[in-house]
Amino acid sequence: GCSTGGGASDSGSTKVAAVIKGLDNPFFQAMEDGIDDTAKADKVSATVQAAADITDTTGQADKLTTLAGQDFGCFIVNPISGSNLVQGLAQVSAADKPIVNIDQPVDEKAAKAGGVKIATYIGTDNTKAGGKAGDFVASKVAAGSKIAIIGGISGDVTSAARVDGFKAAIDGKLDVVQESAADWNREKALTTATDILAANPGIAAFFAANDDMGLGIVKAVENAGLTGKVVVVSVDGNKDALQSVKDGGLSATVAQYPYAVGTLGVQACQVAIQGGKLPANVESPTALVTPDKADTALAKFPQPFESFDNPLEKLLK
Amino acid sequence: MTTADLILQATDIRKSFGGVHALKGASITMRRGEITALIGDNGAGKSTLVRTISGIHRPDSGTITLDGEVVSLDTPKAAQKLGIETVQQNLALVEELTVWQNFFLGREKTKGVGPLRWLDRAAMKQTASTMLGDLAVNVPPVGSRVRRLSGGQRQAVAIARAAGWGSKIVIMDEPTAALGVQETERVEQIVRKLRDQGVAVLLISHNFDQVMRLADHVWVMRAGNAVAERRIAETSGDELVSLITGAKAA
Amino acid sequence: MTTADLILQATDIRKSFGGVHALKGASITMRRGEITALIGDNGAGKSTLVRTISGIHRPDSGTITLDGEVVSLDTPKAAQKLGIETVQQNLALVEELTVWQNFFLGREKTKGVGPLRWLDRAAMKQTASTMLGDLAVNVPPVGSRVRRLSGGQRQAVAIARAAGWGSKIVIMDEPTAALGVQETERVEQIVRKLRDQGVAVLLISHNFDQVMRLADHVWVMRAGNAVAERRIAETSGDELVSLITGAKAA
């Protein structure tokens, strides 16, 4: 559906463009759903484009520059890295269109250098999310226990932030015996976790940088007959992960509500288009989903299961 | 002579490769139990003509008649089934395979029941070894890879293969070009033996002595056409040369 | 005859490929302004010997003396620099390149200044066209790709290339094996012309008539050794055959 109804002039367009990370991951699909559903509900036209995969920095930049030349009233961006979209965003800012930055923050220095003005940043701090997972693990296992960490693709920013947050939270309390990378992939995480379990029989907990890898680890733990004896925590809050928490597989997942992030992004764009003033930061909810909360979380999925304070609703006319 | 004597008639064969007209309506005949030679300058179209008869090239137009019936030689397999065996100018050996594997390539012996069949390796090695022993001077072991054979040894393998299948027609494209004296002598013996067994042999050769020595009949090609035919008994090397060059009209 | 007459002496050359002893201490000599023939059965080691002289194979042991000086022929380039040109049995043409590009391969003419040099295409096409015209019957256009040439045309290109560089020694490995009458005649003319210009020619051939017709001197190889040499004037085809087969001792 390509309605050109309202957009006669640049400034008058109410269409929203969104450029997010790879759609081959349920996390970003939920984000897209959030954008699409909210746009539909609020009768805003929204175009979503995604990078080919999590390493496609320039492809994502190309997609943004392609959209930047078009008749959109507001841009929602979830950059793969801190600066890969700056060039396209500079173009957007030059045309004086609002930019809503979600999930992954645009690097401040780079933004300044490129003359990029970010209207608002909506997202969960990945470091904090990792921290929540860390606190949970620390509360679950005896101090000084041996634990392992499985990250995403080596060198990935989001993975690094989550892992760093996790490590900071358990620093001095637990002993990280191994840190590996499993490329965000369930099967690789399964293989790696199997190996780690073999090498360190006494391991008490695993932290995975996303749910998919977390589910792989759960399977490895299960294969080793250690279900219930090894704590497995991951980040994202995908549906499969919530189910696994409920079924006693994953011990917990830190839900980041990508759907809510998408919703907030569209709402922020609406506010901006209407000329409203946006707060510099909107903290989207995150929540630790433990087995006792899993049912509620599943029932409400993809919406947040705990109510949170949405500053944007008040601003929407 | 009647047409009943003719085992093979290729009529008005045309074949182009992109813009190159390799055959411009060439017609030749071969007779039962005779050695027919095909001579002509480089690029005259000899190999191309022979390749249409052995099923490798499909002619653009023209017909091929075998034993009086028009046949369709679309694939090498079809030609083999009709009893036409060829020693290609490039020998058509697979270097990475062993001698016996090359020998039986495309018509392997198998054993087993129903659809579950496997190679009868022992039998094939045995047969290949025997058939090769009849021909070559330094017989390579049948288990060695063709890659390791000398040019002459390869030629021997290719000829022994073509001669070994009890066929009606054996085509040889310059079979002795790379051979030494002794090997050449053996090949000529085989060619004669094939004729004596009633096989029609088509021999491409640049060696006039050989043609005069072996052939019964000769066709001369020039620039994509078969321009003349002669009984060997009624011609001379000099005449053939002038036919090839066009100094003498057909 | 003194050793001063000898332009090339290859002494006690050995060369093995894995377990195959292709040369077992072969020695040959070539004289200034003569055509030296090298004959022998398939696999006797002729091509291998020639390839050590043209710098393609490095011998395992043995020395090569050129004009009385021991030389090291490690690369084809080195051999060319010393004035040794070769027509390989496989012709050494690059099919995807044009005739003129093949002609000048490895010694292209360039123009330009200092390190900024580019190909002098016009000059090379011109030269190649002229040199080829001297030799071939159906001269292919120098701009056409070698892929499109017939076997004979390719041979003509390769021979014209080797003959064209004013060298001391030209080696030809079965240069007329794939050629027609007219082309063979032309090649033999060229070989004679080269000799008359004082070039020493080394000719490998399985064709005794050709050897008797062209050569001044002949070396016979058998199983990796040079077993005999003869002045052509003092031998006969029959003697050569018996030397090759080993029926007659050297």
Add this chain to the structure above:
Amino acid sequence: MARPSAVRSALGEARRLSFWAENAAPIGLLVLVVVFAALSPTFLSPGNIKAMLVAAAILVILGVAQSFVITTGGIDLSISATMTVGAVGFGLAWQAGAGFIASALLAIIASTVIGVINGLLIASGKVTDFIATLGTLSLATGAALILSAGKPIQVTSIELLRITTGSVGVFGYPIIIAAVVGVLGWFVMFRTRFGLHVQAVGGSEESAVANGISATRVRIAVYVISAVLAGLAALLLVARVGAAEPTINTSYLLNSIAAVVLGGVSLTGGRAKIVGPILGALLLTALANGLTLLGVSQFYQPVAVGLVVVLAALLTRFQKK
């Protein structure tokens, strides 16, 4: 007198080098096992051996598949995407309520479709193997995403669970399945007409055709074989992770090629090996396992894999021709 002995020792050296080259995969595997066993006590524990073998199963099957293709001088770059399509096919059928057998059949059919496309493009369309499978790699990637709407499909089948958990001694069912594939692959390659024709087409297509072999059929067949085996591997993959995921695991592609190369097969085609690639797959798995056991930083793991591949390739050079 000095000569012959020098010559003989030089020959011995050559013989020894070519010996190493011919056996790069088993020797490499042995060296790895000895080194890792010395460094980590767990490496040779039955539990770890079992885990390694199970982890190797998919790669073994893909290695055999790739070996058939590479023997014809081709390459199947779409192999891991084909596996993904198979997995998604299984997941969709399972989700739609089909039973295990029906879903498994659908998985293999879905993969086979890609194989047939490859085969037709390469054999009938005369497209280079590399390009055709590069194209189908893209196509299959898109197809898997579209079919699954980009979402993993959770699969909890008792049959798959049995495959994952069952074992005979240290040999889990997956590696037993892979072993059966290996034995069958060896038999087909070296003891049947078809296998000989695969080698002939790889060695010289022109000569094979001149001898009445249909190179077209042989080529189509190897890509179909590759795809069917990828479909079988997809079942093991779904069983292993308990879900059908639409993402492409590129490392399976690269590792399947690396396994074949470690196994001493030349990419130019014509010379077949089956045992070599299987050992190559085991070697790669053991390498990853050992490095993880030793806690080597993730950053160094690609370096180790790269070194092993390069060293093996350098050794292959000394193989007898």
Add this chain to the structure above:
Amino acid sequence: MARPSAVRSALGEARRLSFWAENAAPIGLLVLVVVFAALSPTFLSPGNIKAMLVAAAILVILGVAQSFVITTGGIDLSISATMTVGAVGFGLAWQAGAGFIASALLAIIASTVIGVINGLLIASGKVTDFIATLGTLSLATGAALILSAGKPIQVTSIELLRITTGSVGVFGYPIIIAAVVGVLGWFVMFRTRFGLHVQAVGGSEESAVANGISATRVRIAVYVISAVLAGLAALLLVARVGAAEPTINTSYLLNSIAAVVLGGVSLTGGRAKIVGPILGALLLTALANGLTLLGVSQFYQPVAVGLVVVLAALLTRFQKK
């Protein structure tokens, strides 16, 4: 009388088919442009053209690099990993306070090291191109991670900013740099001895060597050229993303090969093209751009790329030999 005209028309057809095949890249590009221009008014706007050209610059440079390698019958699978090493080299030098020129030099030197390794492995070590560069792909991946400790290095250099933003008309500086690379590449390939030797080695190494060409040197040289150009592309990459990132952007590898193939170059080597691969790179970029403009779902984009590659390859079949 009917014959000749039928023959003539058949010939005309063939001539036409081979015409399409020879010009697959320009024709494909034209078709894409017409289709997208019809469907989206923005497609041919100066802004979008400029954006497309800038986006194409890196791929054009990598396409030229890959074309040199493929002409020798090789392939450089490490090309995007080499680019990443270059980027990391730049980032580290910049971080350490080196100026732009020094950092740029270091980037190119870092890339060149990978190229030299490739060249030595392939030319001196006689390792197959595919395997050697598969190995260095792993090695370079690891090296980039180790050097950068796995973290992206933010780079805000005025020079790089100028490269990103500067333009002459619709031609941004990156595409101008790429065009210069293209012209130089064409000249070197078709007007110098070296270029002729590259084609000769690709056509027949044995014949080239017999004519005194050092195939070893030529092979080393093309891999070094490929790596140097990858280093140059790394500068554009760092300029574009504003950071030196240690992750490998695999799509550049596949797209650089696809561009060369779309450009009508055969992977068997021996026949060189430079303009074709450049047009191929533009085509791939225009395709991604157009699909984005039309709002086609991400899932369908690999399918579109796959189809284009396969169609182009099918057409190439009708090229004149």
